[in-house]
Amino acid sequence: MSIINKYQQIGQRIKKVREDNDLTQSELAERLGFTKATMSLIEQGERKVAVHEIEKIAEILNKNLDYFLGKKMEKPVPDLRFALRADDNLSDKAKDQVLNFVEFIKDQDNSFRQPRIGFARNKARQIIEKMKISKPPIILRQVLNKLNIDLEIFSFDFSDEVSGIQINSEEKTIVAYNKNHPTHRQRFTVAHELGHLLLEHTSKEGAYNLEDKRPSEIEANQFAAELLMPLSFLKLDIKKIKNADDLARRYWVSEEAMWWRLRDLNLIKYL
Numbered sequence: 418m419s420i421i422n423k424y425q426q427i428g429q430r431i432k433k434v435r436e437d438n439d440l441t442q443s444e445l446a447e448r449l450g451f452t453k454a455t456m457s458l459i460e461q462g463e464r465k466v467a468v469h470e471i472e473k474i475a476e477i478l479n480k481n482l483d484y485f486l487g488k489k490m491e492k493p494v495p496d497l498r499f500a501l502r503a504d505d506n507l508s509d510k511a512k513d514q515v516l517n518f519v520e521f522i523k524d525q526d527n528s529f530r531q532p533r534i535g536f537a538r539n540k541a542r543q544i545i546e547k548m549k550i551s552k553p554p555i556i557l558r559q560v561l562n563k564l565n566i567d568l569e570i571f572s573f574d575f576s577d578e579v580s581g582i583q584i585n586s587e588e589k590t591i592v593a594y595n596k597n598h599p600t601h602r603q604r605f606t607v608a609h610e611l612g613h614l615l616l617e618h619t620s621k622e623g624a625y626n627l628e629d630k631r632p633s634e635i636e637a638n639q640f641a642a643e644l645l646m647p648l649s650f651l652k653l654d655i656k657k658i659k660n661a662d663d664l665a666r667r668y669w670v671s672e673e674a675m676w677w678r679l680r681d682l683n684l685i686k687y688l
């Protein structure tokens with residue numbers, strides 16, 4: 418799902434709850450200090466609505482913030498389910514055989530694999546520790562220099578849906594990011610691609626988005642999030658900076674990435 422669709426979705430939800438609350442667009446606009454035209458653009462998803470604005474809307478409409486932001490962004494891949502044709506009374510040995518086969522398939526085939534979230538986060542955490550970084554923002558150029566890997570980075574005029582691409586050969590890796598995207602998004606893209614490389618994912622790469630459910634995409638996103646917004650720093654900062662926008666600025670990440678991260682870590686409650 419693209420970011421634009423995301424705002425359309427948020428807009429639709431705002432409209433629905435506003436109507437449930439028997440408020441007109443003008444009435445809600447007035448309470449928010451917006452013009453009716455702005456409110457209309459928000460509901461159509463044509464104006465980016467900042468998270469602090471959604472917070473206020475949620476408060477006025479007496480609805481949970483999560484509702485407007487949508488379903489939890491990163492659901493784990495469901496457990497592999499299997500239908501078994503066999504006698505009711507399977508022996509223990511037969512049960513073991515079946516389970517072994519399931520494990521075998523999970524190992525062999527990426528589409529059945531669970532994302533290794535802890536593994537991905539740890540990989541990023543090790544970098545932060547090794548480099549003795551003690552506060553945000555994380556400067557990717559320094560990280561890349563320190564890692565001493567043959568990685569070349571380019572910016573390229575991709576269409577909007579493409580965030581980044583990675584090309585690997587035996588000797589080196591090339592990562593290109595979309596030169597038209599905002600800087601913060603480019604940083605996440607580069608960190609995401611670095612994640613693919615360090616987590617040893619397969620090499621072909623296209624667009625990514627934060628909601629991609631594929632295990633390798635989840636892992637690369639988790640790596641990037643932990644690298645750019647380390648949990649240990651966030652836990653301290655959130656007590657002082659109780660505002661996602663300011664946190665995003667401090668970590669040089671997009672507001673969206675910061676929200677996604679805070680939700681993922683269950684830290685939203687501290688805002």
Ligand SMILES: [Zn+2]
Nearest residue numbers: 622625634637
């Ligand atoms: Zn990716």
